[in-house]
Amino acid sequence: MNVTDQDLQYFISALKNYTKYDFSDYSDKSLKRRVEKVLADRNLDVTGLITSIKNSQEFAELIVKEITVNTTELFRDPQTWHLLRSRILPRFKNNKNINIWHAGCSTGQEVYSMMILLNEMELFDKAKIFATDLNSDVLDAAKKGQYKYRFNIGYLDNFDKVIKQNPLNYEEFNDVPYDKYFEIDKAKDTITMKKFLTEKPIFRKHDLVKDGNLFFAKFDLILCRNVIIYFNYNLQNNVFELFHSNLYPKGCLLLGMHETILGPWATKFEKIGQAYVKK
Amino acid sequence: MYKAVIIGGSAGSFQVITRILHSLPPTFPLPVLLSLHRLKHVRSGFVEALSIKSGIPVVEPFDKDQIKPGRAYLAPANYHMFIELGNKIALSTEEPVNHSRPSIDLSFVTAAQVYRDKLVGIILSGANRDGAYGLKKVKDLGGLTIVQDPLECQVKTMTEASMKLTKVDHVYSTNEIIKFLQSIK
Numbered sequence: 001m002n003v004t005d006q007d008l009q010y011f012i013s014a015l016k017n018y019t020k021y022d023f024s025d026y027s028d029k030s031l032k033r034r035v036e037k038v039l040a041d042r043n044l045d046v047t048g049l050i051t052s053i054k055n056s057q058e059f060a061e062l063i064v065k066e067i068t069v070n071t072t073e074l075f076r077d078p079q080t081w082h083l084l085r086s087r088i089l090p091r092f093k094n095n096k097n098i099n100i101w102h103a104g105c106s107t108g109q110e111v112y113s114m115m116i117l118l119n120e121m122e123l124f125d126k127a128k129i130f131a132t133d134l135n136s137d138v139l140d141a142a143k144k145g146q147y148k149y150r151f152n153i154g155y156l157d158n159f160d161k162v163i164k165q166n167p168l169n170y171e172e173f174n175d176v177p178y179d180k181y182f183e184i185d186k187a188k189d190t191i192t193m194k195k196f197l198t199e200k201p202i203f204r205k206h207d208l209v210k211d212g213n214l215f216f217a218k219f220d221l222i223l224c225r226n227v228i229i230y231f232n233y234n235l236q237n238n239v240f241e242l243f244h245s246n247l248y249p250k251g252c253l254l255l256g257m258h259e260t261i262l263g264p265w266a267t268k269f270e271k272i273g274q275a276y277v278k279k
Numbered sequence: 280m281y282k283a284v285i286i287g288g289s290a291g292s293f294q295v296i297t298r299i300l301h302s303l304p305p306t307f308p309l310p311v312l313l314s315l316h317r318l319k320h321v322r323s324g325f326v327e328a329l330s331i332k333s334g335i336p337v338v339e340p341f342d343k344d345q346i347k348p349g350r351a352y353l354a355p356a357n358y359h360m361f362i363e364l365g366n367k368i369a370l371s372t373e374e375p376v377n378h379s380r381p382s383i384d385l386s387f388v389t390a391a392q393v394y395r396d397k398l399v400g401i402i403l404s405g406a407n408r409d410g411a412y413g414l415k416k417v418k419d420l421g422g423l424t425i426v427q428d429p430l431e432c433q434v435k436t437m438t439e440a441s442m443k444l445t446k447v448d449h450v451y452s453t454n455e456i457i458k459f460l461q462s463i464k
């Protein structure tokens with residue numbers, strides 16, 4: 001099903017008029033592709049899709065969940081976690097608190113990865129973890145902290161790379177057992193995060209397009225990884241402004257491995273590796 | 280007269296890609312987009328390995344990077360690489376398509392929509408059918424289509440699937456692909 005630019009505009013207007021979501025400033029190519037996928041999966045054409053959005057709030061909500069991309073992994077991009085471990089998190093070790101916001105946390109693997117790393121660095125108790133996403137289904141999954149074992153098995157490698165090995169010294173090896181942090185049940189095909197992890201973060205629904213800072217706090221570290229690739233330049237700049245004004249001085253913003261700040265906000269940060277430090 | 284070259288293949292075509300990149304002059308007038316499947320757990324080091332012998336710089340682009348002539352853009356591991364109007368790269372982490380991320384089909388289709396008859400699409404050796412549909416789109420939109428000679432390929436699935444779906448313009452050996460690219464002014 002080929003979606004034209006005009007179709008896409010109609011679709012975006014329908015969502016804007018009949019829901020509280022505004023996708024006008026999403027990146028064209030990926031949004032179009034997602035709409036095409038929804039049409040194919042549901043065997044609908046654009047007119048049918050728009051009519052159903054107008055007729056049912058619930059349907060519209062479902063569609064919004066389907067057009068956003070929710071893929072995530074435990075310790076996705078180990079290099080990023082090495083950077084956090086060796087150069088970013090140590091900056092905060094003398095703080096009384098470390099406030100961390102995961103914006104666009106999806107099903108929570110990034111949040112659990114962070115808590116595991118913090119615990120290994122003995123920073124867990126100081127940390128306050130806030131995690132948000134547009135999609136309430138992924139937040140429910142994140143709160144539960146239970147994942148399919150088979151699907152995540154490959155990512156245990158990432159755990160080993162970040163938690164067991166020391167990239168600065170390959171001789172060093174810490175045999176941290178998985179069950180310190182999660183239970184693996186191969187028969188039930190589940191990985192379940194331990195209670196001391198699931199009960200720590202504050203998960204909230206939050207829309208980066210229109211919501212400000214939901215928490216009565218500023219942050220030492222904001223992670224927003226693989227979210228702004230779906231936004232256009234304008235929306236990216238708005239989001240950078242939101243992050244910049246809610247970071248403490250010297251606070252860090254971490255984007256995905258292949259995301260950068262392109263516009264005017266770049267000058268308001270210094271870079272440490274791929275991390276942006278507020279000047 | 281062309282505006283871009285896009286190449287699809289799998290980990291097995293590494294040597295062919297290396298040879299192709301090696302043969303390109305620093306003044307090569309087009310961008311080269313590389314959408315290649317990688318081995319499951321080898322996620323880094325690929326771009327460095329390709330760079331060593333390449334005649335033009337090879338980069339793993341960032342999202343929204345401007346595409347420039349005389350450079351090779353390698354789809355980063357675990358991302359789809361799309362081409363946007365305005366000659367920009369767009370990355371996405373959506374689910375693998377036909378078990379592949381990057382998906383060669385998605386890179387080829389989006390490149391075809393942007394460059395239309397100004398695109399050269401090349402499919403090399405590979406182990407699944409990804410790329411066949413993409414190459415067809417290149418052809419449908421007026422671009423030039425080339426497939427590596429299956430006789431030369433270690434694994435023929437990708438090239439044969441492409442030839443089945445599209446009446447490709449040329450079936451070339453690696454040497455002929457190189458000669459063709461070097462003739463682009």
Ligand SMILES: C[S@@+](CC[C@H](N)C(=O)[O-])C[C@H]1O[C@@H](n2cnc3c(N)ncnc32)[C@H](O)[C@@H]1O
Pocket residue numbers: 068069070071072073076103104105106107110132133134135138206207208209224225226227230256372
């Ligand atoms: C690809 S996931 C990234 C997950 C994780 N940060 C990672 O890198 O592995 C992108 C997430 O961004 C969320 N998202 C998309 N648009 C959003 C918006 N306007 N506000 C908040 N979250 C959004 C999606 O629901 C999705 O869960």
